[in-house]
Amino acid sequence: MRTGETVEVVRRRLTGEARLDLGRHPVALAFDDGVLTMEGELGDVGAKKLALERAAAVAGVRHIVDRLRVAPARRMTDAEIRDHLRDLLLEAAELQPVARAGPAPAGGPAPGGPDLRLGSLGASVREGVVTLDGTVPSLAHKRLAGVLAWWIPGVRDVVNGLEVVPPEQDGDDEITDAVRLALEKDPLVDADAIAVSTRGAVVTLRGAVRCEVERAAAERDAWCVFGVDGVRNLVER
Known part of the structure; x- marks a missing residue:
C-alpha cells in the first residue's frame, strides 16, 4: 500500500472502535517507510492500548512511534506525581x-538521571509521563510497579523499561497472575468476586460486583498491566 492508503486504513480501524471516540480525542497519524507515528490524547489506558493494537495489525506497519497520551483524571505537577509514585512503591509489600528508601541526593536529582531512585528501581517524570528503569527480579515486580504508576491520577503515560534479571519466560499465566494481584491491591475492587483468565494476551474478567464503579475499576486494572493487549469485561453487576 502507498503511504496515504496505509494511513487511511489505520484511520478506518481506529474510527471503528467506539471506545476511542476520535471525535472527542483525535489522533494524528504519519507514515513513512513502514514507520507509523501516532500522536494524541485518548480517554484512558484501555483506549491507548486498543489504538496501538489496531494500528499494529495493519499490513505494512512495521514499527509504531508511540506519542499517544492519556487524559489525566486530575492535573498534577511532575513533582506531585513523583512523590505519589515514591509512596506507592515503598508501601507495596x-x-x-x-524498593528501599535512601537519602535524597544533595541538590536534587542528577541532570539526565532518574528523578527517583529506590533501591534498584528508578523513575523519571516528564510532563506527566512516568518512565521506569532499573532492575527487578521478576515479571510480577515489573508489572506491579507499572500498575502503581498508572494508578496516579495525573499520569498521562507509563513507559515500563524495568529489566527482569535473570530473564523470565512470559506468557498468559504470568499475565493472569499479575492482573489478579492488581485487583487484590485495588481498594475499589473485591478481587474474590472476579475470575481472571488470559488467552493470547487478552484478559477475560468474569463474576459479579456491587456497582458499575467497581466493574470499571476492575477493567482498568487489567488494562494497566504490562503486556495486556485486550480486555473482555464480562463482569456483571
Missing part, C-alpha cells in the same frame, strides 16, 4: 526486596 511485594516490592520491598527491590
Whole structure:
C-alpha cells in the first residue's frame, strides 16, 4: 500500500472502535517507510492500548512511534506525581526486596538521571509521563510497579523499561497472575468476586460486583498491566 492508503486504513480501524471516540480525542497519524507515528490524547489506558493494537495489525506497519497520551483524571505537577509514585512503591509489600528508601541526593536529582531512585528501581517524570528503569527480579515486580504508576491520577503515560534479571519466560499465566494481584491491591475492587483468565494476551474478567464503579475499576486494572493487549469485561453487576 502507498503511504496515504496505509494511513487511511489505520484511520478506518481506529474510527471503528467506539471506545476511542476520535471525535472527542483525535489522533494524528504519519507514515513513512513502514514507520507509523501516532500522536494524541485518548480517554484512558484501555483506549491507548486498543489504538496501538489496531494500528499494529495493519499490513505494512512495521514499527509504531508511540506519542499517544492519556487524559489525566486530575492535573498534577511532575513533582506531585513523583512523590505519589515514591509512596506507592515503598508501601507495596511485594516490592520491598527491590524498593528501599535512601537519602535524597544533595541538590536534587542528577541532570539526565532518574528523578527517583529506590533501591534498584528508578523513575523519571516528564510532563506527566512516568518512565521506569532499573532492575527487578521478576515479571510480577515489573508489572506491579507499572500498575502503581498508572494508578496516579495525573499520569498521562507509563513507559515500563524495568529489566527482569535473570530473564523470565512470559506468557498468559504470568499475565493472569499479575492482573489478579492488581485487583487484590485495588481498594475499589473485591478481587474474590472476579475470575481472571488470559488467552493470547487478552484478559477475560468474569463474576459479579456491587456497582458499575467497581466493574470499571476492575477493567482498568487489567488494562494497566504490562503486556495486556485486550480486555473482555464480562463482569456483571
